[in-house]
Each structure stands twice: as structure tokens, then as C-alpha cells.
Amino acid sequence: MENFLDKLTPSYTFEIFPPKGNKSTEGTYAVIDSLVSFNPDLISVTYGAGGSSRDNTVEIASGIQNKYKVCGVAHLTCVGTTKADIKNILERLKGNNVKNILALRGDLKDESDLGEFHHASELIKFIKDEYGDYFDVFAACYPEKHPEAKSMEDDLFHLKEKCDLGVKALISQLFFDNDIFCQWREKVRALGIKQPIIAGIMPITAAAQISKVVEMCGASVPERVRRFVNEYGHHQGAVKEAGIAYATEQIIDLLARNVEGIHLYTMNQADTVRRIDAGIRSVLYTKRYAVYNDR
Numbered sequence: 001m002e003n004f005l006d007k008l009t010p011s012y013t014f015e016i017f018p019p020k021g022n023k024s025t026e027g028t029y030a031v032i033d034s035l036v037s038f039n040p041d042l043i044s045v046t047y048g049a050g051g052s053s054r055d056n057t058v059e060i061a062s063g064i065q066n067k068y069k070v071c072g073v074a075h076l077t078c079v080g081t082t083k084a085d086i087k088n089i090l091e092r093l094k095g096n097n098v099k100n101i102l103a104l105r106g107d108l109k110d111e112s113d114l115g116e117f118h119h120a121s122e123l124i125k126f127i128k129d130e131y132g133d134y135f136d137v138f139a140a141c142y143p144e145k146h147p148e149a150k151s152m153e154d155d156l157f158h159l160k161e162k163c164d165l166g167v168k169a170l171i172s173q174l175f176f177d178n179d180i181f182c183q184w185r186e187k188v189r190a191l192g193i194k195q196p197i198i199a200g201i202m203p204i205t206a207a208a209q210i211s212k213v214v215e216m217c218g219a220s221v222p223e224r225v226r227r228f229v230n231e232y233g234h235h236q237g238a239v240k241e242a243g244i245a246y247a248t249e250q251i252i253d254l255l256a257r258n259v260e261g262i263h264l265y266t267m268n269q270a271d272t273v274r275r276i277d278a279g280i281r282s283v284l285y286t287k288r289y290a291v292y293n294d295r
């Protein structure tokens with residue numbers, strides 16, 4: 001199967017979430033209408049995150065793939081599930097021509113939630129055992145280590161286990177400090193992990209987002225970001241302006257540091273993406289052209 005990563009480097013990808021509960025998907029499709037105009041290499045759809053509907057993940061990933069003819073990636077978590085549950089979803093994805101999956105464990109509320117899978121690697125192995133190479137499987141990675149990991153070394157050891165199962169590429173947890181990402185990437189490469197590492201970037205669009213994000217994933221917040229959030233926090237419009245400018249500069253710097261892909265956590269805000277896209281587009285295409293010519 002031809003994959004976007006074989007064609008364009010650095011890749012440029014977006015993440016969206018489906019509606020919560022049984023709310024209509026109309027609003028999500030309006031967001032996708034805008035996002036596809038920026039020519040992403042893929043759009044991924046979260047699964048169950050923040051209470052979003054799981055059924056809608058399959059439907060929307062399928063819409064992206066079949067209606068918009070853009071590569072649709074379905075996130076899939078295995079926490080609290082059985083092999084039969086997972087098989088059922090994989091069959092639905094296959095039936096809908098969705099061939100790309102971001103295979104995740106999902107967040108644990110407590111150990112007793114685990115079900116038949118304990119780690120994302122077991123889900124990846126299950127997909128590979130059952131379907132061979134039918135699906136292209138992506139996995140998550142953590143430049144500042146996963147919050148539960150005993151150490152960075154331990155986390156990287158388990159990352160290598162996932163990669164050795166044949167994942168197509170890694171998508172990173174969000175981060176705000178490019179130095180941290182690049183130092184971590186060196187450690188990943190030193191372990192012999194060769195998969196492309198796609199950098200996850202989340203623009204800050206509201207002051208409250210920072211504390212939520214730090215609590216969720218423990219990302220380091222550079223002094224410069226803290227300063228604009230503190231200084232403009234009472235005025236959401238100003239925080240958003242500063243957040244868009246920061247994300248744009250962060251991406252431009254990552255492209256200069258030869259990142260293999262940019263994955264924007266869009267939070268379904270097409271207007272924010274439009275602003276960032278305008279700021280990075282010429283740099284992204286200059287970089288793509290240079291990489292293509294070097295081959």
C-alpha cells in the first residue's frame with residue numbers, strides 16, 4: 001500500500017476529535033471541510049479521548065478516507081477491552097477501507113481497568129497477528145517520557161518494543177520545548193529506532209489550557225510561554241494570538257532541525273490551523289523540495 005510517508009518529507013498531519021456522546025457529526029465535517037484545504041498528508045481521529053464517541057471515530061475516519069480522499073487514521077485504545085471488542089472494531093475499519101491506525105493503550109483510571117491488553121505493544125501485536133500488513137500501524141511516543149514510566153530509559157525500552165513490531169511511524173506527545181524534543185530524538189536514534197518521528201504540536205489558545213496540559217502529560221512549559229500566558233491571560237484573544245505565533249515559530253524551528261513530520265493537535269479549531277498554516281507553508285514546502293532533491 002502506498003503511504004504518505006513514502007512520498008513527502010517532512011509530513012504534515014492533523015488530529016481532530018469526534019463529537020461527544022450522540023451529538024451530530026455535522027460540525028466535525030465542517031471542520032474537516034476547512035482542514036482538507038490545507039492539504040494535510042493525513043487526518044487522525046481520536047478515540048474516546050475526553051469522552052468523545054468511539055463509534056464516531058470509525059465513521060469520521062472513514063469519511064476522511066472515502067469522501068475527502070485524504071488518508072484517515074483511526075486512533076484505537078485497548079484499555080478495558082477484550083480481543084473480541086478490538087476485532088470487532090478492526091473489522092469495521094477494514095469494512096470502511098480505513099487502513100491506518102494509531103494503536104494506543106489509553107489512559108488508565110486504575111489497574112483493574114486493564115482488560116485483555118496491558119500495553120499498546122500487545123494491541124500492535126494483535127493487529128499484526130490478525131491482519132498481517134493490511135493496516136499501517138502508528139504508535140505514540142513521549143519526548144518527556146510517559147508520566148507512568150519509571151525512567152526515560154524504561155520508556156524508551158518499551159518504545160523500542162513497539163517499533164520492533166513494525167510500526168509505520170511514531171507520533172509524539174505535545175511539547176513546547178524543541179531542545180527537549182531534539183535531545184530525546186537523539187536517544188531514540190541511538191537505540192536503533194528508525195521509524196519517522198512526527199512531532200506533536202498543540203497551539204495554546206487559552207490560558208486555562210496550560211495547566212490542563214501540564215497536568216495531563218507533564219510537558220515542560222518554557223519561561224517565554226509562561227510569560228505570555230501570565231501577561232495576557234485575562235484576555236483570551238491575546239493569549240490566542242501569542243499561542244499561534246509561538247506554535248508557528250516552534251514548527252519553523254523544528255523544520256530547520258530536520259524533523260520528519262509535524263502533527264498539529266487542531267482541537268477542531270480550523271481558524272487556528274489556517275493561521276499557523278499561512279505562517280509555515282513556504283518553509284514547509286521549501287524543506288520538502290530540498291529533501292526531495294537530496295534523494
Ligand SMILES: Cc1cc2nc3c(=O)[nH]c(=O)nc-3n(C[C@H](O)[C@H](O)[C@H](O)COP(=O)(O)OP(=O)(O)OC[C@H]3O[C@@H](n4cnc5c(N)ncnc54)[C@H](O)[C@@H]3O)c2cc1C
Pocket residue numbers: 045046047048049075076077102103104105106107108118119120121140141146147148149150154155156158159162171172173174200
Ligand atoms: C499522539 C497521541 C494520540 C493519543 N490519542 C489518544 C486517543 O485518541 N484516545 C485516548 O484515550 N488516548 C490517547 N492518547 C493518550 C494515550 O492513550 C496515553 O498516553 C496512554 O496513557 C498511553 O498510551 P500508549 O499507547 O503510549 O501506551 P504504552 O505504549 O502501553 O505505554 C504506557 C506506559 O506503559 C509503559 N510500558 C509499555 N510497555 C510496557 C511493558 N511491556 N511493561 C511495562 N511497562 C510498559 C510505557 O513505558 C508507558 O509508561 C494519545 C497519546 C498520544 C501521544
